[in-house]
Amino acid sequence: MSIEGLTASMSTDEILQACRDYTLYDWSAQASVKPLAISHAKGVYLWDTDGKRYLDFNSQLMNVNIGHCDDRVIRAVSEQVAKLPYVLPGHATEPRAELGKLLNELTPASLSKAFFTNGGTEAVEAAIRIARTYTGRHKIIARYRSYHGATFGAMSLTGEPRRWSSEPGMQGVVRVLDPYEYRCNFCKGEGACNMNCLNHVEEVIQFEGPQNVAAIIMESVTGTNGIIIPPDGYWQGLRELCDKYGILLIADEVMAGFGRTGKWFAIEHWGVQPDMMTMAKGITSGYVPLGALMVSPAIAERFENSPLPFGLTYNSHTLALATAIATIKVYKEDNLIENAATVGKFLKAELEKLRDKHPCVGDVRAIGLFSVMELVKDRKTREPLVPFNPKPAEMGVMNQIGGFLRQNGVLALVRWNSIFCNPPLCITEEQLQEGLVLLDQALDIADKSLES
Numbered sequence: 472m473s474i475e476g477l478t479a480s481m482s483t484d485e486i487l488q489a490c491r492d493y494t495l496y497d498w499s500a501q502a503s504v505k506p507l508a509i510s511h512a513k514g515v516y517l518w519d520t521d522g523k524r525y526l527d528f529n530s531q532l533m534n535v536n537i538g539h540c541d542d543r544v545i546r547a548v549s550e551q552v553a554k555l556p557y558v559l560p561g562h563a564t565e566p567r568a569e570l571g572k573l574l575n576e577l578t579p580a581s582l583s584k585a586f587f588t589n590g591g592t593e594a595v596e597a598a599i600r601i602a603r604t605y606t607g608r609h610k611i612i613a614r615y616r617s618y619h620g621a622t623f624g625a626m627s628l629t630g631e632p633r634r635w636s637s638e639p640g641m642q643g644v645v646r647v648l649d650p651y652e653y654r655c656n657f658c659k660g661e662g663a664c665n666m667n668c669l670n671h672v673e674e675v676i677q678f679e680g681p682q683n684v685a686a687i688i689m690e691s692v693t694g695t696n697g698i699i700i701p702p703d704g705y706w707q708g709l710r711e712l713c714d715k716y717g718i719l720l721i722a723d724e725v726m727a728g729f730g731r732t733g734k735w736f737a738i739e740h741w742g743v744q745p746d747m748m749t750m751a752k753g754i755t756s757g758y759v760p761l762g763a764l765m766v767s768p769a770i771a772e773r774f775e776n777s778p779l780p781f782g783l784t785y786n787s788h789t790l791a792l793a794t795a796i797a798t799i800k801v802y803k804e805d806n807l808i809e810n811a812a813t814v815g816k817f818l819k820a821e822l823e824k825l826r827d828k829h830p831c832v833g834d835v836r837a838i839g840l841f842s843v844m845e846l847v848k849d850r851k852t853r854e855p856l857v858p859f860n861p862k863p864a865e866m867g868v869m870n871q872i873g874g875f876l877r878q879n880g881v882l883a884l885v886r887w888n889s890i891f892c893n894p895p896l897c898i899t900e901e902q903l904q905e906g907l908v909l910l911d912q913a914l915d916i917a918d919k920s921l922e923s
Contacts, residue, residue, distance in 0.1 A: 503863065512539035514539060515897065527539070527894060538898075544794060547793050551794075560787050584766055589788075591619075593762055595619045599624045601781065606718075610644075610680075610685060615630035615647070618631055618696060624641050632860045648671055649699055650668040651697070687713060690726065691724055694841075721747045722738045722748045730753065730808040761795055811840045814898060818842055819837035822835045825911055833847035843890065845888060856869065856917060870885075875916060
């Protein structure tokens with residue numbers, strides 16, 4: 472794509488002011504928002520309206536997996552919008568048929584049919600309603616360090632503090648603690664995982680009454696709450712618990728799915744067959760909004776002769792489905808799943824070198840191109856560099872790190888005491904080094920804060 476002719480008709484200041492005057496920004500106190508005016512993007516880079524280039528070190532919201540402005544996807548979007556941009560969900564279309572078949576082939580063997588939504592949060596909403604209808608039970612087990620979406624039900628399942636402003640939320644949500652090895656109170660000091668995090672889940676099931684629990688929903692690998700990678704045996708144990716008590720197992724793959732971890736879906740690392748799976752983000756790489764819920768044959772059969780209790784105006788939107796088909800073809804043609812696994816090993820090794828160099832780095836967690844550095848005040852005590860759920864005034868040094876990276880052309884997610892490194896799956900080792908060099912320098916800022 473040529474960048475000629477992409478000059479904005481509004482000046483940078485006009486764009487920023489109009490967005491500030493007439494729109495609201497999510498999850499933010501509006502007076503503190505300091506957005507960039509982005510003009511265009513290509514591959515792993517974005518440009519602002521003043522022509523400055525930025526390396527996309529977080530795939531925006533961990534969703535632009537194939538990279539920006541791929542001509543093949545743009546062409547598919549153009550062709551579909553010219554042919555059939557929308558038709559009501561009650562009709563059959565070729566994109567619906569093709570994408571349904573593709574997802575049947577790509578997802579775990581336990582899943583057979585897709586329900587298409589506008590995004591991940593609606594896929595979670597559908598999963599909740601279907602689980603309750605199918606089982607006749609009402610309780611849903613989720614985790615504390617989790618994020619499942621911003622709508623009422625999905626936010627109620629979410630464990631992190633963003634749910635607080637929405638409470639009291641949906642009834643029947645029960646939360647358990649996470650398999651968070653670096654900060655695990657179950658096996659602290661023992662030097663090895665004792666899987667008591669899994670025993671804890673079963674204990675909660677017993678306390679809540681197995682006959683009342685419809686489903687367990689968990690991110691296959693926790694996303695914005697710290698890239699928490701569960702120990703081997705955890706997901707297998709969840710599957711056994713669900714089978715034991717007749718509970719449905721829902722894998723939330725909205726962020727971890729579509730190659731992010733070096734496999735099509737993160738759950739594949741543990742060979743587990745879920746009853747339902749939610750997905751979004753990487754399914755279209757953000758080019759057009761789309762989510763999906765995959766269900767097992769048994770669940771699909773339940774609604775053969777009784778109504779499915781969920782619907783959307785834009786269910787099976789033809790433009791979104793065509794975009795997803797084209798995106799999946801790019802994953803395959805460019806071997807992006809394999810690249811995520813290969814380049815991910817390089818990224819993990821480089822991040823571990825930075826951990827060894829910088830006293831501020833307490834832990835590195837990485838699987839494929841899903842990575843995070845957790846910063847601490849003291850490696851022995853593991854006290855976070857900033858508190859859990861910090862107030863804006865407490866972000867201090869972390870804001871300095873984020874500001875330094877942005878000023879030097881790297882867009883990374885800095886959240887609480889963590890720096891996320893989740894670039895598009897098409898990134899090369901050379902491009903990664905651009906960001907890593909600056910990340911190295913940014914960590915110096917945190918090291919100096921320890922000295923003071």
